[in-house]
Amino acid sequence: MRPFVPSATVRRLTPVAFMLLVVASSAPAISAEPQRALTFEADAPTESVDSNEPLALLASCDKKLESCTTDAVGMPYLIAAYLVLWAILVIYFTLARRGQRRLREELDELRALVREYEDTFLKGSEGDTTA
């Protein structure tokens, strides 16, 4: 039973449709208004907040929010998180891609081999009758 493969047109249309979607979704970003303070109640920070705990520094930051330019406290975590995100995606993608390429080569090789078998077999069978 041959594996099920979507028709050629479906495969050609998906990238175009996808590109339109991404462009549409990022359009509003370009016209976003300037930043404003906003309310966002995360849970109350844990009671035992000692001085060097990053949270304490955070809380003090909001009194002078407008001038709170450098958010040094959270930045390393933020960068670390996005680096992890990228690392996982890129590493996985390259591994999967390499596996797929190796598989595709093996597949093409096998197809050639089978075609070659069929040719020699057809030529070879003029003489005798096969079971």
Add this chain to the structure above:
Amino acid sequence: MTAKTIWLILRKDVLIELRTREVLTSMALFAVLIVVVFAFAFSLDETRAKLVGPGIIWVTILFAGTLGLYRLFDRERDHAAMSGLLLAPAGPLAVYIAKVLGLVIFITVTEIIVLPLMLAFIGVPLPLEGIPLFALALLLGVLGFSLVAVLFGGMLASTRLREVLIPIVVYPVVVPVIIGGVKLTGAAMGDGLPGEADNWLRLMAGFDIIYLALCPWVFTRVMVE
């Protein structure tokens, strides 16, 4: 036909167990050893015992139950016994129900032997009026665990990886029943809010009902090629 086959398989497992007493001794011994290790690890005193006791009991049940599961299916693995059972007219459903009942019986008997010892070692007072709730929690918990464990144990018994795979797959699924058991055991020992116990009972009963309906369906479809 199925009921007869269930009885036959169950009777066979119990008969072999009475002769060899292999499963119960290993499970009971294993359970007592775990409790002793935990007792040393937490260096229990009166107050902490009440906090940690239920946890120890249910972890012990979980591990001893897993040991019992491996034993239960080892017997079927050699001499192509599993295929003999699956080809029987009653088919995989009877095998599944018989094995679930077998595991429940084995774990319950181990509990009866080991629990008094455990309570003594941990030094947790189980008040008399707490016993019915504790027994109900044990019943629901062990049934829930057995339903899931036998499904995956039976499925994976023939693969090389079963010791690795069965814990990875079974434990996440039985977490609700284990937490429920611990909470109800705590309630039975006197602490914990009264209202909470009902919620946990409902959750564990729901767990058992859902898997009572789902597991046979999956087992019968998966065990036959």
Add this chain to the structure above:
Amino acid sequence: MIEALELSRRFGRQWALRRFSGRFEAGTVSAVVGHNGAGKSTLVGLIAGLLRPTEGALSVLGHDCATGPRPPAVRSGLGVMLHQPYVYPDLSGAENLELVSALYGQPLTSKARHSALHRVGLDKAARRAARTYSRGMLQRLSLARLLVQTDARAWLLDEPATGLDSEGHQLVVELVSELRDSGRAVVMVSHQAALVEALADVSLTLERGRLAS
């Protein structure tokens, strides 16, 4: 009775069995002969229902195997003796026989059990645990199933004479002949030429998973 059409089964990248066609009629002993690895056990697995065909059609006792699990009537109608004897070492010979008979048909009367064990020469060892049996004795215990599983209308035997001495061979010949004479279809898989000559009405040879022409 049992019919296979272009039956194929693959394991990974090879064909364990490829385009096997054959009809096994009632009242005949059909032998399937082949060296090790020729696909005999795969064929047994397919007919018994342990394996699912990759291609081709198989019907056992009128049930088309492609349409899903077999009804109980077909399961008890097909007696299967796999290469490994189906036995629990901790149960005694008699208990094993009772268990199998009850699982696959009606419970065994003690008279029928006794006569079956006597016929296969195990009446002395009936009470002992099967663990203490030799390979030949285990095979004889399996052979006792031929007498006890009376519901079976067709039998599938995988190497019925493994581990048996000459007297055991004779026993197999007698038992299988009785099955044939009582109108049952017997499919026997074996690589022992002597057995095949003595019993087989029809003989198929398997080479590398295919029917040898």
Add this chain to the structure above:
Amino acid sequence: MKAPQSSLRPVFMPLLLGAALMGVIYFVFAVTPREQQMGEVYKIFYFHVASAMSCLSLFFICAIASIGYLVLRNRKGWGRIATLSDQVAHGLAEIGVLYGAIVLTTGPIWAKPAWGTYWNWEPRLTLLLLTFFLFVGYLVLRAYGQRDEKVKNMASGIAVVGIPAALLTHFAIQLWKGGNHPQVVTGEGGGLADPAMRQGFAMAVGTVALLAIYLVWMRVKTHQMRDEVEMLFLDMSDLEEARR
């Protein structure tokens, strides 16, 4: 039938997705405002929660596909659909576990500055962790078992149990923990007041979901190719046999 492998296409899609991802990240960093209490660091939540949503829905669809496989594999004439649904289920599980890994790494990184501990057992992350283990078992089984019927059945059995397991674990943890996970998205705990935040989050969810669809499609192609390789080996042994 020979699939037209235009050289451009295999590179085009990943670049496009990469660009989209960069676009969203730029939007998150540049445009969305700082959060009043956590400042910049809360911005981890965009992709953390987006990945979590995709992860759980991938597992859910994988379970549905597995049910489809178990039901259809015995139906006459449904063989190819059953094989496809099994391949799709396998692909969904792989990408689900991949996204699970993202969630389970960015989660603690966010929790440390926000709540002071790397792991505080809040409900949704714990639920995802447990379901993650279940599907890791699924992948381990798939990786080590050969690609025959039995392994497909067993894997489907594991995936199918995923749905009730996730639901019951969710209720159990709610009961157990009471939950202090800020209901950022669902709106109980303040929600996304700022429109820019909402857009940022919508874009993150959209991009992550589309990336997931693309990755699953890629994995399904790989599985189909692997099956085709085995088919070709079988055809070759047929031809060899016929020639002998």
